[in-house]
Amino acid sequence: MPQKRLIVKGIVQGVGFRPFIYRIAVQNGLNGWVKNLGDAGVEVIVAGEGAGIERFLRDLVERRPPLAEIDGVEVEEFTPDSVPRGFEIRGSSSEGRGSGTIPPDVAICDECLNDVRGETRYRRYWATSCVNCGPRFTVIERLPYDRPRTSMDEFPMCDDCRYEYTDPLDRRYHAQTIACPRCGPKLSFSGCSAGDPIKEAAAALRGGAIVAIKGIGGIHLACDATREEVVLRLRRRLARPMQPFALMATGELLPKIAVVSAKELELMRGLRRPIVVLDKQEGSPLAPSVAPGLHNVAVMLPYTGIHYLLFDELGFPLVMTSANLPGEPMMIDNREAEERLKGIADDLLLHDRRIVSRCDDSVVRRSGGGWRFLRRSRGWAPTPLEVGLDCEPLLALGPELDATIALYDDGKCYISQYIGDIDDVASFEYLRASIDHLLRITGRDLPQHLACDLHPRFLTTGLAEELGRRVTRVQHHHAHLASVMGEYGLEETVGIAVDGIGYGSDGAIWGGEILLATRADFERVGGLSTVPMPGGDLATRFPGRMVAGILHEGGMRGGELRDRLKFRDLRELEAVIWQLESGTNVHKTSSAGRFLDAVSAWLGICPERTYEGEPAMKLEAAAESGRPIEIPLQFKQEEGRTVLDIPALFRELVELEGGHPAADVAATAQWALARGLAELAIEATRAHGTRAVSLSGGVAYNDFIARMIAEAVAEAGLGLFVNERVPCGDGGISFGQVIVAGSRN
Ligand code: ZN
Ligand code: ZN
Ligand code: FE
Numbered sequence: 001m002p003q004k005r006l007i008v009k010g011i012v013q014g015v016g017f018r019p020f021i022y023r024i025a026v027q028n029g030l031n032g033w034v035k036n037l038g039d040a041g042v043e044v045i046v047a048g049e050g051a052g053i054e055r056f057l058r059d060l061v062e063r064r065p066p067l068a069e070i071d072g073v074e075v076e077e078f079t080p081d082s083v084p085r086g087f088e089i090r091g092s093s094s095e096g097r098g099s100g101t102i103p104p105d106v107a108i109c110d111e112c113l114n115d116v117r118g119e120t121r122y123r124r125y126w127a128t129s130c131v132n133c134g135p136r137f138t139v140i141e142r143l144p145y146d147r148p149r150t151s152m153d154e155f156p157m158c159d160d161c162r163y164e165y166t167d168p169l170d171r172r173y174h175a176q177t178i179a180c181p182r183c184g185p186k187l188s189f190s191g192c193s194a195g196d197p198i199k200e201a202a203a204a205l206r207g208g209a210i211v212a213i214k215g216i217g218g219i220h221l222a223c224d225a226t227r228e229e230v231v232l233r234l235r236r237r238l239a240r241p242m243q244p245f246a247l248m249a250t251g252e253l254l255p256k257i258a259v260v261s262a263k264e265l266e267l268m269r270g271l272r273r274p275i276v277v278l279d280k281q282e283g284s285p286l287a288p289s290v291a292p293g294l295h296n297v298a299v300m301l302p303y304t305g306i307h308y309l310l311f312d313e314l315g316f317p318l319v320m321t322s323a324n325l326p327g328e329p330m331m332i333d334n335r336e337a338e339e340r341l342k343g344i345a346d347d348l349l350l351h352d353r354r355i356v357s358r359c360d361d362s363v364v365r366r367s368g369g370g371w372r373f374l375r376r377s378r379g380w381a382p383t384p385l386e387v388g389l390d391c392e393p394l395l396a397l398g399p400e401l402d403a404t405i406a407l408y409d410d411g412k413c414y415i416s417q418y419i420g421d422i423d424d425v426a427s428f429e430y431l432r433a434s435i436d437h438l439l440r441i442t443g444r445d446l447p448q449h450l451a452c453d454l455h456p457r458f459l460t461t462g463l464a465e466e467l468g469r470r471v472t473r474v475q476h477h478h479a480h481l482a483s484v485m486g487e488y489g490l491e492e493t494v495g496i497a498v499d500g501i502g503y504g505s506d507g508a509i510w511g512g513e514i515l516l517a518t519r520a521d522f523e524r525v526g527g528l529s530t531v532p533m534p535g536g537d538l539a540t541r542f543p544g545r546m547v548a549g550i551l552h553e554g555g556m557r558g559g560e561l562r563d564r565l566k567f568r569d570l571r572e573l574e575a576v577i578w579q580l581e582s583g584t585n586v587h588k589t590s591s592a593g594r595f596l597d598a599v600s601a602w603l604g605i606c607p608e609r610t611y612e613g614e615p616a617m618k619l620e621a622a623a624e625s626g627r628p629i630e631i632p633l634q635f636k637q638e639e640g641r642t643v644l645d646i647p648a649l650f651r652e653l654v655e656l657e658g659g660h661p662a663a664d665v666a667a668t669a670q671w672a673l674a675r676g677l678a679e680l681a682i683e684a685t686r687a688h689g690t691r692a693v694s695l696s697g698g699v700a701y702n703d704f705i706a707r708m709i710a711e712a713v714a715e716a717g718l719g720l721f722v723n724e725r726v727p728c729g730d731g732g733i734s735f736g737q738v739i740v741a742g743s744r745n
Contacts, residue, residue: 272379368706476502511591
């Protein structure tokens with residue numbers, strides 16, 4: 001009788017893979033066993049009819065559990081001493097470290113949802129999960145993934161749960177998060193677990209209350225998204241005047257508030273269930289303050305039992321924003337929420353399962369014809385990316401804003417959940433905790449090689465130096481482009497790196513760069529011309545200062561500058577002019593983001609930035625209804641590079657403004673930026689004999705700009721590579737740092 005030995009690699013542990021193998025082996029009449037091999041994957045021995053083995057191999061791939069990812073199956077003939085009668089699930093081997101096996105947190109599956117809604121012992125139990133669904137990443141303390149090493153350890157299983165847990169034919173066989181109303185974690189509403197906390201929370205929400213809701217990876221603040229006075233109250237309490245709020249809606253409510261394509265819906269309904277940025281629906285019932293001044297809105301579908309049970313009681317979409325205080329990460333702790341959300345949340349819907357590591361919602365949008373991660377977190381972290389590097393293990397500490405960290409070992413790069421802005425004690429502590437958690441759940445020690453940013457004053461740069469390891473410092477925009485090279489396996493590229501700001505190799509503020517890059521190194525060959533940023537950071541907050549800087553750089557002086565700017569609501573105009581004229585506290589920048597900000601301020605769309613990206617996002621929204629005018633583009637030489645002349649471009653826009661609607665001017669500014677950068681990149685491919693053009697950086701989220709660049713590059717017969725698997729914003733920097741540091745040996 002034929003016998004085969006299979007080694008299956010990929011995400012095949014902690015996802016119900018062994019019971020799945022058991023089931024398909026039994027169904028196909030095979031004897032043998034299945035065993036975890038730690039790092040090396042899963043070993044399967046099958047013996048039986050040839051046709052049965054054929055069917056088994058097909059089932060293995062086609063019917064695999066939803067969370068499993070099979071990277072490869074090695075099959076060889078096997079001649080053992082004896083194969084058991086029947087099929088066995090054998091204990092885990094202690095070889096290897098069992099890495100790459102921790103799946104992400106995913107949404108409740110349909111079968112569990114049916115259990116919650118049906119007449120089962122899980123009826124109305126909010127934490128119902130099985131081997132195919134629920135939390136993983138946020139409950140595990142360390143490897144191997146077993147109940148005692150998770151936050152479920154505090155909830156001993158009842159007999160019914162124990163029975164399902166030990167039955168190989170049950171969907172909850174070895175489901176480490178198995179729990180039921182008798183033995184599992186409990187919900188409470190504002191401190192009281194009697195009654196039905198979900199119904200009480202729903203009643204509060206209907207009454208216009210702001211309710212803190214603890215989910216899988218953290219605590220959200222929720223309120224009725226259709227009532228303006230309620231949304232405004234939340235804005236006041238959070239001191240967040242403009243930043244768009246994410247929403248949660250059911251599949252039924254969704255088309256009323258947003259325009260959603262079949263592809264977007266498929267992603268939204270999938271197991272990973274991210275927030276997706278969608279165009280607003282006309283005549284939507286949403287309160288105007290949900291996403292003021294923007295043409296789109298960020299929505300997710302329910303993903304836990306709590307959300308589903310809540311929406312069963314509600315007929316309106318909810319604002320669902322992370323509960324955090326300024327500069328701090330999302331709250332995860334009940335006591336902290338009770339104390340620190342006083343005055344913000346009217347009520348709290350909390351459960352008593354500890355969140356070991358927080359995990360914010362992922363955010364995705366379509367841009368330039370592809371999917372872009374704004375945030376790669378819940379549903380993805382810590383799933384590794386395969387990368388072609390040949391180096392020792394390495395840890396990259398990321399950038400300062402929108403940070404993630406990344407760990408490389410043995411062909412795989414594990415990117416952490418979203419950590420946020422590392423400019424505060426609390427967020428820095430979170431970064432350090434995330435490093436520990438990532439090392440624990442991958443079974444690694446702190447590597448001997450660290451990567452960090454070039455900026456001398458970043459907290460992460462200081463940390464890298466402190467840890468006493470070899471440190472490679474990576475330029476921000478090189479890291480952006482290396483992240484594209486890492487995703488697509490490129491060795492060399494002409495890259496367009498467009499974003500807010502990053503520390504340049506010359507100490508200046510970069511952000512609109514054409515780099516000729518290899519993985520290990522780069523040369524700055526073009527980009528945007530540098531312009532003054534009067535007042536440094538103040539020019540970021542008040543983009544009218546950038547307008548003054550650009551006009552001044554273009555030769556406009558005293559009286560004319562005053563005349564041009566006096567209608568533009570620019571605070572401290574005289575001080576700004578004095579700064580420019582005396583060169584006091586004036587930095588120089590080539591940032592694409594600051595240019596877009598300046599246009600936004602000039603057109604009166606956004607004179608003050610209250611959240612990151614606001615002026616440029618509102619400019620994109622304003623340009624939606626506009627048509628670009630093909631103005632002539634001017635280039636000049638700067639320190640041996642050809643650059644797009646920003647003051648000349650701005651002058652063209654100023655000329656247009658009299659005779660054209662603001663929407664057209666906004667569209668023209670975006671068009672000119674995209675076209676100018678694309679032309680410079682195409683020219684660089686010719687000069688240097690490179691065929692690949694890459695695009696990365698936060699400005700690549702702008703759909704119009706990304707499309708214009710893609711069109712121009714395609715017209716030139718070249719391929720354009722843009723991030724799809726890591727964020728093109730700063731969430732992808734840690735991955736890029738891994739690629740650079742790992743290539744620079
Ligand atoms: Zn399930
Ligand atoms: Zn139970
Ligand atoms: Fe950046």
